[in-house]
Amino acid sequence: MTLLTDPTLGTLIELAVDSHSRANLEVLLMKSDLARFSQGGYSKSDLMVGALYQARTAAGDGDEQAQRALLSFAKHVAAHVAPRTSNDQDPRFERVREALLADGYDAQYEYGSPVSPSLSAMELAMLAECQGEPPRQITGVRLLPTDALPLPLGSEVSALEADLVGLGLDTAANHYRQAADNFTQHNFEASNGQLRSMLEAVVMHFAAQHGFTSNGRAGQGGPAIRHLVEQTSALPQRDGGSQLTGLWQMIHTNGPHPGQSNADEARVRMQLITATTRFLIAHFAATP
Known part of the structure:
Protein backbone atom coordinates (compact mmCIF):
# COMPACT_ATOMS: atom_id res chain seq x y z
CA MET A 1 0.00 0.00 0.00
CA THR A 2 1.25 3.47 -0.86
CA LEU A 3 2.33 5.67 2.04
CA LEU A 4 0.47 8.93 2.58
CA THR A 5 2.60 11.94 1.66
CA ASP A 6 3.28 15.08 3.69
CA PRO A 7 0.76 17.24 1.76
CA THR A 8 -1.96 14.65 2.31
CA LEU A 9 -1.20 14.24 6.01
CA GLY A 10 -1.14 18.04 6.33
CA THR A 11 -4.58 18.34 4.76
CA LEU A 12 -6.03 15.60 6.97
CA ILE A 13 -4.51 17.04 10.14
CA GLU A 14 -5.67 20.57 9.35
CA LEU A 15 -9.27 19.49 8.73
CA ALA A 16 -9.31 17.23 11.81
CA VAL A 17 -7.92 19.96 14.06
CA ASP A 18 -10.34 22.56 12.71
CA SER A 19 -13.42 20.41 13.26
CA HIS A 20 -12.67 18.52 16.50
CA SER A 21 -11.99 19.36 20.11
CA ARG A 22 -8.83 17.95 21.67
CA ALA A 23 -10.84 15.30 23.49
CA ASN A 24 -12.51 14.28 20.25
CA LEU A 25 -9.16 14.15 18.49
CA GLU A 26 -7.91 11.72 21.10
CA VAL A 27 -11.01 9.61 20.53
CA LEU A 28 -10.38 9.80 16.78
CA LEU A 29 -6.85 8.48 17.29
CA MET A 30 -8.28 5.61 19.31
CA LYS A 31 -10.95 4.82 16.72
CA SER A 32 -8.29 4.80 14.00
CA ASP A 33 -5.93 2.58 16.04
CA LEU A 34 -3.36 5.39 16.17
CA ALA A 35 -3.39 6.04 19.92
CA ARG A 36 -0.29 3.88 20.39
CA PHE A 37 1.67 6.43 18.38
CA SER A 38 0.48 9.43 20.35
CA GLN A 39 3.14 11.42 22.17
CA GLY A 40 0.78 14.00 23.62
CA GLY A 41 1.63 17.61 22.87
CA TYR A 42 0.66 21.06 24.04
CA SER A 43 -1.63 21.88 21.12
CA LYS A 44 -4.08 19.91 19.04
CA SER A 45 -1.73 20.17 16.07
CA ASP A 46 1.19 18.83 18.11
CA LEU A 47 -0.95 15.88 19.16
CA MET A 48 -1.92 14.96 15.62
CA VAL A 49 1.39 15.66 13.88
CA GLY A 50 3.30 13.56 16.41
CA ALA A 51 0.96 10.59 16.17
CA LEU A 52 0.61 10.55 12.38
CA TYR A 53 4.31 11.00 11.70
CA GLN A 54 5.20 8.20 14.07
CA ALA A 55 2.59 5.98 12.41
CA ARG A 56 3.87 6.74 8.92
CA THR A 57 7.45 6.00 9.99
CA ALA A 58 6.27 2.65 11.29
CA ALA A 59 4.31 2.02 8.09
CA GLY A 60 7.41 2.81 6.05
CA ASP A 61 9.31 0.23 8.09
CA GLY A 62 6.80 -2.41 7.10
CA ASP A 63 4.18 -2.13 9.86
CA GLU A 64 1.04 -2.94 7.87
CA GLN A 65 -1.18 -2.31 10.89
CA ALA A 66 0.15 1.25 11.07
CA GLN A 67 -0.60 1.76 7.38
CA ARG A 68 -4.15 0.48 7.83
CA ALA A 69 -4.54 2.80 10.82
CA LEU A 70 -3.48 5.81 8.75
CA LEU A 71 -6.00 4.92 6.06
CA SER A 72 -8.65 4.46 8.74
CA PHE A 73 -7.86 7.96 10.01
CA ALA A 74 -8.13 9.34 6.48
CA LYS A 75 -11.48 7.64 6.04
CA HIS A 76 -12.81 9.05 9.34
CA VAL A 77 -11.75 12.59 8.38
CA ALA A 78 -13.26 12.25 4.91
CA ALA A 79 -16.52 10.96 6.36
CA HIS A 80 -16.64 13.80 8.88
CA VAL A 81 -16.43 16.48 6.17
CA ALA A 82 -18.57 14.66 3.60
CA PRO A 83 -21.85 16.34 2.61
CA ARG A 84 -25.14 15.00 3.93
CA THR A 85 -26.73 14.04 0.62
CA SER A 86 -25.72 13.24 -2.95
CA ASN A 87 -27.05 16.64 -4.06
CA ASP A 88 -24.80 18.56 -1.65
CA GLN A 89 -21.16 19.53 -1.93
CA ASP A 90 -18.51 20.37 0.64
CA PRO A 91 -15.18 21.87 -0.48
CA ARG A 92 -13.49 20.25 2.51
CA PHE A 93 -14.34 16.81 1.21
CA GLU A 94 -13.04 17.73 -2.23
CA ARG A 95 -9.74 18.78 -0.63
CA VAL A 96 -9.45 15.41 1.08
CA ARG A 97 -10.41 13.50 -2.06
CA GLU A 98 -7.91 15.37 -4.23
CA ALA A 99 -5.11 14.84 -1.72
CA LEU A 100 -5.83 11.11 -1.41
CA LEU A 101 -6.06 10.68 -5.19
CA ALA A 102 -2.50 11.96 -5.46
CA ASP A 103 -1.44 9.14 -3.13
CA GLY A 104 -3.37 6.47 -4.99
CA TYR A 105 -6.63 6.29 -3.03
CA ASP A 106 -10.09 7.30 -4.19
CA ALA A 107 -12.51 8.44 -1.47
CA GLN A 108 -16.00 7.40 -2.54
CA TYR A 109 -19.33 7.96 -0.84
CA GLU A 110 -21.37 5.17 0.70
CA TYR A 111 -25.06 5.80 0.18
CA GLY A 112 -28.12 5.05 2.23
CA SER A 113 -31.79 5.42 1.40
CA PRO A 114 -33.32 8.37 -0.47
CA VAL A 115 -33.59 11.53 1.59
CA SER A 116 -37.41 11.55 1.55
CA PRO A 117 -38.37 8.34 3.39
CA SER A 118 -41.97 9.54 3.78
CA LEU A 119 -42.59 9.11 0.06
CA SER A 120 -43.90 5.79 -1.14
CA ALA A 121 -41.95 3.65 -3.56
CA MET A 122 -44.32 4.65 -6.35
CA GLU A 123 -43.91 8.35 -5.54
CA LEU A 124 -40.12 7.97 -5.48
CA ALA A 125 -40.22 6.24 -8.87
CA MET A 126 -42.35 9.03 -10.32
CA LEU A 127 -39.98 11.63 -8.87
CA ALA A 128 -37.01 9.86 -10.39
CA GLU A 129 -38.73 9.71 -13.78
CA CYS A 130 -39.61 13.40 -13.76
CA GLN A 131 -36.58 14.94 -12.08
CA GLY A 132 -33.89 12.27 -12.13
CA GLU A 133 -32.79 10.19 -9.18
CA PRO A 134 -33.83 11.67 -5.83
CA PRO A 135 -30.98 12.70 -3.51
CA ARG A 136 -29.61 9.91 -1.34
CA GLN A 137 -28.18 10.06 2.13
CA ILE A 138 -24.41 9.79 2.41
CA THR A 139 -23.74 7.39 5.24
CA GLY A 140 -19.98 7.07 5.06
CA VAL A 141 -16.85 6.99 2.93
CA ARG A 142 -14.70 4.15 1.65
CA LEU A 143 -11.15 4.32 0.29
CA LEU A 144 -10.35 2.36 -2.85
CA PRO A 145 -6.84 2.00 -4.31
CA THR A 146 -6.56 3.52 -7.76
CA ASP A 147 -3.68 1.27 -8.83
CA ALA A 148 -3.63 -2.40 -9.73
CA LEU A 149 -0.29 -2.82 -7.93
CA PRO A 150 0.52 -1.61 -4.42
CA LEU A 151 3.56 0.49 -5.40
CA PRO A 152 3.38 1.26 -9.11
CA LEU A 153 5.95 4.06 -9.15
Missing part, protein backbone atom coordinates in the same frame (compact mmCIF):
# COMPACT_ATOMS: atom_id res chain seq x y z
CA GLY A 154 8.65 3.68 -6.52
CA SER A 155 11.02 1.16 -8.09
CA GLU A 156 10.09 2.28 -11.60
CA VAL A 157 11.10 5.86 -10.83
CA SER A 158 14.53 4.81 -9.61
CA ALA A 159 15.05 2.40 -12.50
CA LEU A 160 14.08 4.95 -15.14
CA GLU A 161 16.36 7.59 -13.64
CA ALA A 162 19.23 5.11 -13.79
CA ASP A 163 18.39 4.23 -17.41
CA LEU A 164 18.34 7.89 -18.44
CA VAL A 165 21.66 8.64 -16.76
CA GLY A 166 23.14 5.54 -18.37
CA LEU A 167 22.18 6.89 -21.79
CA GLY A 168 23.82 10.20 -21.00
CA LEU A 169 20.43 11.94 -20.85
CA ASP A 170 21.17 13.87 -17.69
CA THR A 171 18.76 16.67 -18.60
CA ALA A 172 15.94 14.19 -19.15
CA ALA A 173 16.77 12.52 -15.83
CA ASN A 174 16.62 15.91 -14.13
CA HIS A 175 13.22 16.64 -15.71
CA TYR A 176 11.97 13.30 -14.49
CA ARG A 177 13.31 13.79 -10.98
CA GLN A 178 11.59 17.18 -10.81
CA ALA A 179 8.36 15.66 -12.15
CA ALA A 180 8.41 13.01 -9.42
CA ASP A 181 9.18 15.61 -6.74
CA ASN A 182 6.41 17.92 -7.94
CA PHE A 183 3.97 15.03 -8.06
CA THR A 184 4.83 14.06 -4.48
CA GLN A 185 4.23 17.66 -3.40
CA HIS A 186 0.91 17.70 -5.31
CA ASN A 187 2.15 20.30 -7.84
CA PHE A 188 0.41 18.46 -10.66
CA GLU A 189 0.68 21.00 -13.48
CA ALA A 190 4.42 21.36 -12.91
CA SER A 191 4.77 17.57 -12.79
CA ASN A 192 2.98 17.21 -16.13
CA GLY A 193 5.20 19.82 -17.75
CA GLN A 194 8.40 18.15 -16.56
CA LEU A 195 7.17 14.74 -17.72
CA ARG A 196 6.49 16.06 -21.20
CA SER A 197 9.95 17.66 -21.36
CA MET A 198 11.53 14.38 -20.26
CA LEU A 199 9.67 12.33 -22.87
CA GLU A 200 10.51 14.84 -25.59
CA ALA A 201 14.21 14.66 -24.71
CA VAL A 202 14.14 10.85 -24.90
CA VAL A 203 12.27 10.82 -28.21
CA MET A 204 14.67 13.39 -29.69
CA HIS A 205 17.63 11.27 -28.57
CA PHE A 206 16.44 8.13 -30.34
CA ALA A 207 15.19 10.03 -33.39
CA ALA A 208 18.63 11.63 -33.82
CA GLN A 209 20.16 8.14 -33.82
CA HIS A 210 17.92 7.36 -36.79
CA GLY A 211 18.70 10.42 -38.89
CA PHE A 212 16.33 13.04 -37.48
CA THR A 213 17.65 16.60 -37.57
CA SER A 214 16.03 19.20 -35.35
CA ASN A 215 15.33 22.63 -36.79
CA GLY A 216 16.51 24.16 -33.54
CA ARG A 217 13.07 25.28 -32.45
CA ALA A 218 11.21 24.20 -29.35
CA GLY A 219 8.48 21.61 -29.57
CA GLN A 220 10.21 19.07 -31.81
CA GLY A 221 8.76 16.04 -30.03
CA GLY A 222 5.94 15.58 -32.54
CA PRO A 223 8.15 15.68 -35.65
CA ALA A 224 10.65 13.37 -33.95
CA ILE A 225 7.90 10.84 -33.22
CA ARG A 226 6.64 11.00 -36.81
CA HIS A 227 10.21 10.40 -37.99
CA LEU A 228 10.53 7.28 -35.83
CA VAL A 229 7.07 5.88 -36.55
CA GLU A 230 6.07 6.99 -40.05
CA GLN A 231 9.22 7.89 -41.93
CA THR A 232 11.74 5.28 -40.79
CA SER A 233 9.62 2.62 -39.01
CA ALA A 234 12.32 2.51 -36.35
CA LEU A 235 9.35 2.25 -34.00
CA PRO A 236 6.65 0.30 -35.89
CA GLN A 237 3.03 1.27 -35.49
CA ARG A 238 2.17 -2.12 -34.01
CA ASP A 239 5.20 -2.29 -31.75
CA GLY A 240 4.84 0.87 -29.71
CA GLY A 241 4.46 3.47 -32.45
CA SER A 242 0.73 3.97 -32.07
CA GLN A 243 1.08 3.93 -28.29
CA LEU A 244 3.72 6.68 -28.32
CA THR A 245 1.78 8.78 -30.83
CA GLY A 246 -1.40 8.55 -28.78
CA LEU A 247 0.41 9.29 -25.53
CA TRP A 248 2.09 12.36 -27.02
CA GLN A 249 -1.28 13.66 -28.17
CA MET A 250 -2.86 12.93 -24.79
CA ILE A 251 -0.27 14.73 -22.72
CA HIS A 252 -0.86 17.88 -24.76
CA THR A 253 -4.61 17.90 -24.05
CA ASN A 254 -4.35 20.03 -20.93
CA GLY A 255 -0.66 20.76 -20.59
CA PRO A 256 1.08 22.23 -17.57
CA HIS A 257 -1.38 25.06 -17.11
CA PRO A 258 -2.63 25.91 -13.58
CA GLY A 259 -6.12 24.71 -12.85
CA GLN A 260 -6.26 22.20 -15.71
CA SER A 261 -4.90 19.09 -14.06
CA ASN A 262 -5.99 17.06 -11.08
CA ALA A 263 -4.43 14.38 -8.93
CA ASP A 264 -5.87 11.39 -10.74
CA GLU A 265 -4.92 12.66 -14.18
CA ALA A 266 -1.39 13.50 -13.04
CA ARG A 267 -0.95 10.05 -11.51
CA VAL A 268 -2.11 8.34 -14.70
CA ARG A 269 0.30 10.47 -16.75
CA MET A 270 3.16 9.57 -14.43
CA GLN A 271 2.41 5.86 -14.77
CA LEU A 272 1.91 5.92 -18.54
CA ILE A 273 4.95 8.05 -19.31
CA THR A 274 7.17 6.06 -16.95
CA ALA A 275 6.14 2.76 -18.53
CA THR A 276 6.34 4.07 -22.11
CA THR A 277 9.79 5.61 -21.63
CA ARG A 278 11.16 2.39 -20.19
CA PHE A 279 9.63 0.53 -23.15
CA LEU A 280 11.33 2.90 -25.60
CA ILE A 281 14.70 2.46 -23.93
CA ALA A 282 14.36 -1.34 -24.03
CA HIS A 283 13.10 -1.28 -27.65
CA PHE A 284 15.96 0.78 -29.02
CA ALA A 285 18.53 -1.06 -26.93
CA ALA A 286 17.46 -4.25 -28.72
CA THR A 287 17.42 -2.61 -32.16
CA PRO A 288 20.69 -2.61 -34.11
Whole structure:
Protein backbone atom coordinates (compact mmCIF):
# COMPACT_ATOMS: atom_id res chain seq x y z
CA MET A 1 0.00 0.00 0.00
CA THR A 2 1.25 3.47 -0.86
CA LEU A 3 2.33 5.67 2.04
CA LEU A 4 0.47 8.93 2.58
CA THR A 5 2.60 11.94 1.66
CA ASP A 6 3.28 15.08 3.69
CA PRO A 7 0.76 17.24 1.76
CA THR A 8 -1.96 14.65 2.31
CA LEU A 9 -1.20 14.24 6.01
CA GLY A 10 -1.14 18.04 6.33
CA THR A 11 -4.58 18.34 4.76
CA LEU A 12 -6.03 15.60 6.97
CA ILE A 13 -4.51 17.04 10.14
CA GLU A 14 -5.67 20.57 9.35
CA LEU A 15 -9.27 19.49 8.73
CA ALA A 16 -9.31 17.23 11.81
CA VAL A 17 -7.92 19.96 14.06
CA ASP A 18 -10.34 22.56 12.71
CA SER A 19 -13.42 20.41 13.26
CA HIS A 20 -12.67 18.52 16.50
CA SER A 21 -11.99 19.36 20.11
CA ARG A 22 -8.83 17.95 21.67
CA ALA A 23 -10.84 15.30 23.49
CA ASN A 24 -12.51 14.28 20.25
CA LEU A 25 -9.16 14.15 18.49
CA GLU A 26 -7.91 11.72 21.10
CA VAL A 27 -11.01 9.61 20.53
CA LEU A 28 -10.38 9.80 16.78
CA LEU A 29 -6.85 8.48 17.29
CA MET A 30 -8.28 5.61 19.31
CA LYS A 31 -10.95 4.82 16.72
CA SER A 32 -8.29 4.80 14.00
CA ASP A 33 -5.93 2.58 16.04
CA LEU A 34 -3.36 5.39 16.17
CA ALA A 35 -3.39 6.04 19.92
CA ARG A 36 -0.29 3.88 20.39
CA PHE A 37 1.67 6.43 18.38
CA SER A 38 0.48 9.43 20.35
CA GLN A 39 3.14 11.42 22.17
CA GLY A 40 0.78 14.00 23.62
CA GLY A 41 1.63 17.61 22.87
CA TYR A 42 0.66 21.06 24.04
CA SER A 43 -1.63 21.88 21.12
CA LYS A 44 -4.08 19.91 19.04
CA SER A 45 -1.73 20.17 16.07
CA ASP A 46 1.19 18.83 18.11
CA LEU A 47 -0.95 15.88 19.16
CA MET A 48 -1.92 14.96 15.62
CA VAL A 49 1.39 15.66 13.88
CA GLY A 50 3.30 13.56 16.41
CA ALA A 51 0.96 10.59 16.17
CA LEU A 52 0.61 10.55 12.38
CA TYR A 53 4.31 11.00 11.70
CA GLN A 54 5.20 8.20 14.07
CA ALA A 55 2.59 5.98 12.41
CA ARG A 56 3.87 6.74 8.92
CA THR A 57 7.45 6.00 9.99
CA ALA A 58 6.27 2.65 11.29
CA ALA A 59 4.31 2.02 8.09
CA GLY A 60 7.41 2.81 6.05
CA ASP A 61 9.31 0.23 8.09
CA GLY A 62 6.80 -2.41 7.10
CA ASP A 63 4.18 -2.13 9.86
CA GLU A 64 1.04 -2.94 7.87
CA GLN A 65 -1.18 -2.31 10.89
CA ALA A 66 0.15 1.25 11.07
CA GLN A 67 -0.60 1.76 7.38
CA ARG A 68 -4.15 0.48 7.83
CA ALA A 69 -4.54 2.80 10.82
CA LEU A 70 -3.48 5.81 8.75
CA LEU A 71 -6.00 4.92 6.06
CA SER A 72 -8.65 4.46 8.74
CA PHE A 73 -7.86 7.96 10.01
CA ALA A 74 -8.13 9.34 6.48
CA LYS A 75 -11.48 7.64 6.04
CA HIS A 76 -12.81 9.05 9.34
CA VAL A 77 -11.75 12.59 8.38
CA ALA A 78 -13.26 12.25 4.91
CA ALA A 79 -16.52 10.96 6.36
CA HIS A 80 -16.64 13.80 8.88
CA VAL A 81 -16.43 16.48 6.17
CA ALA A 82 -18.57 14.66 3.60
CA PRO A 83 -21.85 16.34 2.61
CA ARG A 84 -25.14 15.00 3.93
CA THR A 85 -26.73 14.04 0.62
CA SER A 86 -25.72 13.24 -2.95
CA ASN A 87 -27.05 16.64 -4.06
CA ASP A 88 -24.80 18.56 -1.65
CA GLN A 89 -21.16 19.53 -1.93
CA ASP A 90 -18.51 20.37 0.64
CA PRO A 91 -15.18 21.87 -0.48
CA ARG A 92 -13.49 20.25 2.51
CA PHE A 93 -14.34 16.81 1.21
CA GLU A 94 -13.04 17.73 -2.23
CA ARG A 95 -9.74 18.78 -0.63
CA VAL A 96 -9.45 15.41 1.08
CA ARG A 97 -10.41 13.50 -2.06
CA GLU A 98 -7.91 15.37 -4.23
CA ALA A 99 -5.11 14.84 -1.72
CA LEU A 100 -5.83 11.11 -1.41
CA LEU A 101 -6.06 10.68 -5.19
CA ALA A 102 -2.50 11.96 -5.46
CA ASP A 103 -1.44 9.14 -3.13
CA GLY A 104 -3.37 6.47 -4.99
CA TYR A 105 -6.63 6.29 -3.03
CA ASP A 106 -10.09 7.30 -4.19
CA ALA A 107 -12.51 8.44 -1.47
CA GLN A 108 -16.00 7.40 -2.54
CA TYR A 109 -19.33 7.96 -0.84
CA GLU A 110 -21.37 5.17 0.70
CA TYR A 111 -25.06 5.80 0.18
CA GLY A 112 -28.12 5.05 2.23
CA SER A 113 -31.79 5.42 1.40
CA PRO A 114 -33.32 8.37 -0.47
CA VAL A 115 -33.59 11.53 1.59
CA SER A 116 -37.41 11.55 1.55
CA PRO A 117 -38.37 8.34 3.39
CA SER A 118 -41.97 9.54 3.78
CA LEU A 119 -42.59 9.11 0.06
CA SER A 120 -43.90 5.79 -1.14
CA ALA A 121 -41.95 3.65 -3.56
CA MET A 122 -44.32 4.65 -6.35
CA GLU A 123 -43.91 8.35 -5.54
CA LEU A 124 -40.12 7.97 -5.48
CA ALA A 125 -40.22 6.24 -8.87
CA MET A 126 -42.35 9.03 -10.32
CA LEU A 127 -39.98 11.63 -8.87
CA ALA A 128 -37.01 9.86 -10.39
CA GLU A 129 -38.73 9.71 -13.78
CA CYS A 130 -39.61 13.40 -13.76
CA GLN A 131 -36.58 14.94 -12.08
CA GLY A 132 -33.89 12.27 -12.13
CA GLU A 133 -32.79 10.19 -9.18
CA PRO A 134 -33.83 11.67 -5.83
CA PRO A 135 -30.98 12.70 -3.51
CA ARG A 136 -29.61 9.91 -1.34
CA GLN A 137 -28.18 10.06 2.13
CA ILE A 138 -24.41 9.79 2.41
CA THR A 139 -23.74 7.39 5.24
CA GLY A 140 -19.98 7.07 5.06
CA VAL A 141 -16.85 6.99 2.93
CA ARG A 142 -14.70 4.15 1.65
CA LEU A 143 -11.15 4.32 0.29
CA LEU A 144 -10.35 2.36 -2.85
CA PRO A 145 -6.84 2.00 -4.31
CA THR A 146 -6.56 3.52 -7.76
CA ASP A 147 -3.68 1.27 -8.83
CA ALA A 148 -3.63 -2.40 -9.73
CA LEU A 149 -0.29 -2.82 -7.93
CA PRO A 150 0.52 -1.61 -4.42
CA LEU A 151 3.56 0.49 -5.40
CA PRO A 152 3.38 1.26 -9.11
CA LEU A 153 5.95 4.06 -9.15
CA GLY A 154 8.65 3.68 -6.52
CA SER A 155 11.02 1.16 -8.09
CA GLU A 156 10.09 2.28 -11.60
CA VAL A 157 11.10 5.86 -10.83
CA SER A 158 14.53 4.81 -9.61
CA ALA A 159 15.05 2.40 -12.50
CA LEU A 160 14.08 4.95 -15.14
CA GLU A 161 16.36 7.59 -13.64
CA ALA A 162 19.23 5.11 -13.79
CA ASP A 163 18.39 4.23 -17.41
CA LEU A 164 18.34 7.89 -18.44
CA VAL A 165 21.66 8.64 -16.76
CA GLY A 166 23.14 5.54 -18.37
CA LEU A 167 22.18 6.89 -21.79
CA GLY A 168 23.82 10.20 -21.00
CA LEU A 169 20.43 11.94 -20.85
CA ASP A 170 21.17 13.87 -17.69
CA THR A 171 18.76 16.67 -18.60
CA ALA A 172 15.94 14.19 -19.15
CA ALA A 173 16.77 12.52 -15.83
CA ASN A 174 16.62 15.91 -14.13
CA HIS A 175 13.22 16.64 -15.71
CA TYR A 176 11.97 13.30 -14.49
CA ARG A 177 13.31 13.79 -10.98
CA GLN A 178 11.59 17.18 -10.81
CA ALA A 179 8.36 15.66 -12.15
CA ALA A 180 8.41 13.01 -9.42
CA ASP A 181 9.18 15.61 -6.74
CA ASN A 182 6.41 17.92 -7.94
CA PHE A 183 3.97 15.03 -8.06
CA THR A 184 4.83 14.06 -4.48
CA GLN A 185 4.23 17.66 -3.40
CA HIS A 186 0.91 17.70 -5.31
CA ASN A 187 2.15 20.30 -7.84
CA PHE A 188 0.41 18.46 -10.66
CA GLU A 189 0.68 21.00 -13.48
CA ALA A 190 4.42 21.36 -12.91
CA SER A 191 4.77 17.57 -12.79
CA ASN A 192 2.98 17.21 -16.13
CA GLY A 193 5.20 19.82 -17.75
CA GLN A 194 8.40 18.15 -16.56
CA LEU A 195 7.17 14.74 -17.72
CA ARG A 196 6.49 16.06 -21.20
CA SER A 197 9.95 17.66 -21.36
CA MET A 198 11.53 14.38 -20.26
CA LEU A 199 9.67 12.33 -22.87
CA GLU A 200 10.51 14.84 -25.59
CA ALA A 201 14.21 14.66 -24.71
CA VAL A 202 14.14 10.85 -24.90
CA VAL A 203 12.27 10.82 -28.21
CA MET A 204 14.67 13.39 -29.69
CA HIS A 205 17.63 11.27 -28.57
CA PHE A 206 16.44 8.13 -30.34
CA ALA A 207 15.19 10.03 -33.39
CA ALA A 208 18.63 11.63 -33.82
CA GLN A 209 20.16 8.14 -33.82
CA HIS A 210 17.92 7.36 -36.79
CA GLY A 211 18.70 10.42 -38.89
CA PHE A 212 16.33 13.04 -37.48
CA THR A 213 17.65 16.60 -37.57
CA SER A 214 16.03 19.20 -35.35
CA ASN A 215 15.33 22.63 -36.79
CA GLY A 216 16.51 24.16 -33.54
CA ARG A 217 13.07 25.28 -32.45
CA ALA A 218 11.21 24.20 -29.35
CA GLY A 219 8.48 21.61 -29.57
CA GLN A 220 10.21 19.07 -31.81
CA GLY A 221 8.76 16.04 -30.03
CA GLY A 222 5.94 15.58 -32.54
CA PRO A 223 8.15 15.68 -35.65
CA ALA A 224 10.65 13.37 -33.95
CA ILE A 225 7.90 10.84 -33.22
CA ARG A 226 6.64 11.00 -36.81
CA HIS A 227 10.21 10.40 -37.99
CA LEU A 228 10.53 7.28 -35.83
CA VAL A 229 7.07 5.88 -36.55
CA GLU A 230 6.07 6.99 -40.05
CA GLN A 231 9.22 7.89 -41.93
CA THR A 232 11.74 5.28 -40.79
CA SER A 233 9.62 2.62 -39.01
CA ALA A 234 12.32 2.51 -36.35
CA LEU A 235 9.35 2.25 -34.00
CA PRO A 236 6.65 0.30 -35.89
CA GLN A 237 3.03 1.27 -35.49
CA ARG A 238 2.17 -2.12 -34.01
CA ASP A 239 5.20 -2.29 -31.75
CA GLY A 240 4.84 0.87 -29.71
CA GLY A 241 4.46 3.47 -32.45
CA SER A 242 0.73 3.97 -32.07
CA GLN A 243 1.08 3.93 -28.29
CA LEU A 244 3.72 6.68 -28.32
CA THR A 245 1.78 8.78 -30.83
CA GLY A 246 -1.40 8.55 -28.78
CA LEU A 247 0.41 9.29 -25.53
CA TRP A 248 2.09 12.36 -27.02
CA GLN A 249 -1.28 13.66 -28.17
CA MET A 250 -2.86 12.93 -24.79
CA ILE A 251 -0.27 14.73 -22.72
CA HIS A 252 -0.86 17.88 -24.76
CA THR A 253 -4.61 17.90 -24.05
CA ASN A 254 -4.35 20.03 -20.93
CA GLY A 255 -0.66 20.76 -20.59
CA PRO A 256 1.08 22.23 -17.57
CA HIS A 257 -1.38 25.06 -17.11
CA PRO A 258 -2.63 25.91 -13.58
CA GLY A 259 -6.12 24.71 -12.85
CA GLN A 260 -6.26 22.20 -15.71
CA SER A 261 -4.90 19.09 -14.06
CA ASN A 262 -5.99 17.06 -11.08
CA ALA A 263 -4.43 14.38 -8.93
CA ASP A 264 -5.87 11.39 -10.74
CA GLU A 265 -4.92 12.66 -14.18
CA ALA A 266 -1.39 13.50 -13.04
CA ARG A 267 -0.95 10.05 -11.51
CA VAL A 268 -2.11 8.34 -14.70
CA ARG A 269 0.30 10.47 -16.75
CA MET A 270 3.16 9.57 -14.43
CA GLN A 271 2.41 5.86 -14.77
CA LEU A 272 1.91 5.92 -18.54
CA ILE A 273 4.95 8.05 -19.31
CA THR A 274 7.17 6.06 -16.95
CA ALA A 275 6.14 2.76 -18.53
CA THR A 276 6.34 4.07 -22.11
CA THR A 277 9.79 5.61 -21.63
CA ARG A 278 11.16 2.39 -20.19
CA PHE A 279 9.63 0.53 -23.15
CA LEU A 280 11.33 2.90 -25.60
CA ILE A 281 14.70 2.46 -23.93
CA ALA A 282 14.36 -1.34 -24.03
CA HIS A 283 13.10 -1.28 -27.65
CA PHE A 284 15.96 0.78 -29.02
CA ALA A 285 18.53 -1.06 -26.93
CA ALA A 286 17.46 -4.25 -28.72
CA THR A 287 17.42 -2.61 -32.16
CA PRO A 288 20.69 -2.61 -34.11
